Amino acid sequence: MTHLVVEAPGARTARRRYATVCALLWLPPGLGMASMVLLFGERGMSLGAVAGLFAVHSLTVAALELPTGGLSDVLGRRPVLAMAGVLNLVAALLLGLGTTAWVLTAGMVLMGVARALASGTAEAWYVDTAQEVSGPDAELRTGLARGGSATSAALAVGLLLGGALPWLLGVGPDLGARLSEATSGAVPPLAVPVLLGAAVRVVFVVYVLAVLHEPPRPPATLRSVLRGVPVTVLGGLRLGGRDALVRRVVLSAAAAGSAVAVIELLIPGRTVALTGAAGSGALVYAVLACAGFACSGVGSHLAPFAARVAGGGERAVLICLGAGASGLLLLGVTASAAHPVATTLAVVGFCLVYLGLGAAGPNENELLHQRVSGEGRATALSVQSLAQQLVGALTGLIVGVMRPGPLPWLLTGAVLLAGALLWLRRGEDRAAQVTTARPAPTVE
Numbered sequence: 001m002t003h004l005v006v007e008a009p010g011a012r013t014a015r016r017r018y019a020t021v022c023a024l025l026w027l028p029p030g031l032g033m034a035s036m037v038l039l040f041g042e043r044g045m046s047l048g049a050v051a052g053l054f055a056v057h058s059l060t061v062a063a064l065e066l067p068t069g070g071l072s073d074v075l076g077r078r079p080v081l082a083m084a085g086v087l088n089l090v091a092a093l094l095l096g097l098g099t100t101a102w103v104l105t106a107g108m109v110l111m112g113v114a115r116a117l118a119s120g121t122a123e124a125w126y127v128d129t130a131q132e133v134s135g136p137d138a139e140l141r142t143g144l145a146r147g148g149s150a151t152s153a154a155l156a157v158g159l160l161l162g163g164a165l166p167w168l169l170g171v172g173p174d175l176g177a178r179l180s181e182a183t184s185g186a187v188p189p190l191a192v193p194v195l196l197g198a199a200v201r202v203v204f205v206v207y208v209l210a211v212l213h214e215p216p217r218p219p220a221t222l223r224s225v226l227r228g229v230p231v232t233v234l235g236g237l238r239l240g241g242r243d244a245l246v247r248r249v250v251l252s253a254a255a256a257g258s259a260v261a262v263i264e265l266l267i268p269g270r271t272v273a274l275t276g277a278a279g280s281g282a283l284v285y286a287v288l289a290c291a292g293f294a295c296s297g298v299g300s301h302l303a304p305f306a307a308r309v310a311g312g313g314e315r316a317v318l319i320c321l322g323a324g325a326s327g328l329l330l331l332g333v334t335a336s337a338a339h340p341v342a343t344t345l346a347v348v349g350f351c352l353v354y355l356g357l358g359a360a361g362p363n364e365n366e367l368l369h370q371r372v373s374g375e376g377r378a379t380a381l382s383v384q385s386l387a388q389q390l391v392g393a394l395t396g397l398i399v400g401v402m403r404p405g406p407l408p409w410l411l412t413g414a415v416l417l418a419g420a421l422l423w424l425r426r427g428e429d430r431a432a433q434v435t436t437a438r439p440a441p442t443v444e
Helices: 009-033 036-042 047-075 077-097 101-118 121-134 141-170 175-182 189-211 222-242 244-275 278-301 303-310 313-333 340-371 374-400 406-424 427-436
Strands: none
Touching: 009 077, 009 121, 009 141, 009 189, 036 047, 036 077, 036 189, 047 077, 047 101, 047 121, 047 374, 077 101, 077 121, 077 189, 101 121, 121 141, 121 374, 141 175, 141 189, 141 278, 141 303, 141 340, 175 189, 244 278, 244 313, 244 340, 244 374, 244 406, 278 303, 278 340, 303 313, 303 340, 313 340, 313 406, 340 374, 374 406
16 A cells, blocks of 8 residues: 655745745845955945944844844744844945045944844744644645755846946946946945845845745743843753754864855965966855865755765765865865866865755754754754854864965865764654654655
């Protein structure tokens, strides 16, 4: 007798809405990625001041990651996402139009608060909705994979568009100069991608409020929020400490943060050394970064396939993180070489890192959501994100004082490989899953 798994009517809708939210959330950062540093320089900021502005953003996100995750669990996903969109809108306007250090600092702080509010909230909404319409054993990997692909695609498209817009405004009739003159210099061409991102934020807020319906929650009061957030945060931290599988997910995210940090820090210098000029090196890095996002998106799309081929999500994480570690190894062994073969191997290694991390992410997160209840889901995702950011920042500090060459790449590859090897021990987790597993909905 054949048993067919029946997909609930709302499952596809939830996946589509989640992917759309991911795209709208990450398109604006992609738009500003290529021009924001140059815009700050045009506003008179020194390189040290620009680094300070980005540090303000990072510290704000790190400080608020867990409290805002708890706020999402207590207050609800939709209002927190809408709040993030509004703050991002204000931040983009301040960054696109601001000309003084304090205005730009305020913009980076607001952008950091918004990033913390949005961290994991859309994913928590998707998992809540999928489990509401399909039951507690809903298949999550496909939706998470599509969200990851949408995020990577939005970053890639935003990076290309944001890098091309200032150049396009300068060709032909030089619309950029006319725009700058018409606004008395307030909107130079480099500000246009950032302000376009502000317009996308408006669409994001409207979309979130219009379609991201969620199960009713108890009415939230100021007292309930102030009492509930710390309790939720502590619960998320305790879960990471006592649950072996959750701990592996968090440690794997930390290892991935280390890999991304070393790539973002060292690859720009390698492209400049390859091309021999800062301008052409920056252009090559922009194209390479776009290719990295595309590989990450392909990896996310292939995550369900990887799990089927590997025989389960845990084995898929092991293989995918191992593939990423091999990519770092390729980048390491080619770090001191400049001939075409070495360059080709380095590009393959770069793409392999993003492909592996992209495929590992949805499989890790499905395992995480199987262990975390809806009351603490956003907090658990915030713990994961915080581990990734903190270890990434620490890696950046360590690599920054090391001599360029193979060693930074090989050390980071060893860290990512250690994250992969965490998934070799499966007996404890399998036993725990047997006691909690329930059959999927079937029809004869």
